[in-house]
Amino acid sequence: MNREKRLELIKKIVDSEKISTQEELLETLKKRGVNATQATISRDIKSLGLFKSMKNGTKYYITPYKQKEAKKINKIQEAIHDNVTSVERIAWLNIVRMPLNSNYANALGSLLDTSNIPEIVGTLAGNDTLVIISKSEDDAAKIKQFILESIDN
Structure with missing residues (x-):
């Protein structure tokens, strides 16, 4: 999967699920057939401008719009x-x-x-x-x- 498609998929995942860690994101991507390294995911998170938000004591990634x-x-x-x-x-x-x-x-x-x-x-x-x-x-x-x-x- 190319970078742009992977970034789009990451946005969809983060907008629809509560992903707390890079490891959770890697596992979710893997379940969807995308193999990536932790370093790649780290760069993708930075590139997308993802933030961590907290609700009910749980931190999770959100997009800037969210x-x-x-x-x-x-x-x-x-x-x-x-x-x-x-x-x-x-x-x-x-x-x-x-x-x-x-x-x-x-x-x-x-x-x-x-x-x-x-x-x-x-x-x-x-x-x-x-x-x-x-x-x-x-x-x-x-x-x-x-x-x-x-x-x-």
Whole structure:
């Protein structure tokens, strides 16, 4: 396999799986029929500009694009932690409450609307209440869980 195809494959692997070490990446490539050395993989990681991110105490490689997404998600999680007091799910909607007269619902709604989180169709905001609209009840349940985890962190 030529270098360009290998780099493209590495990007796909890193975007779809949590790869923590170069050894894991080598094994994953080997399973896909690509033989490479650790030195080659090291150069490929540098060439692609891969970064290590941490989630739930585990470090793993991400592409620069995914790093931007991760930073935005972290910003959303911090905003939820600092401002949200409760969340209630009703079918495919999540009703998110903030302290009275905090005027933060619009700002959080804007962050969520621009986040590209696939489970969010859109938001409606008042001063201290935000409605998050999802496509399905399953998507709404995932968003509620995300919000509860963000509040607890």
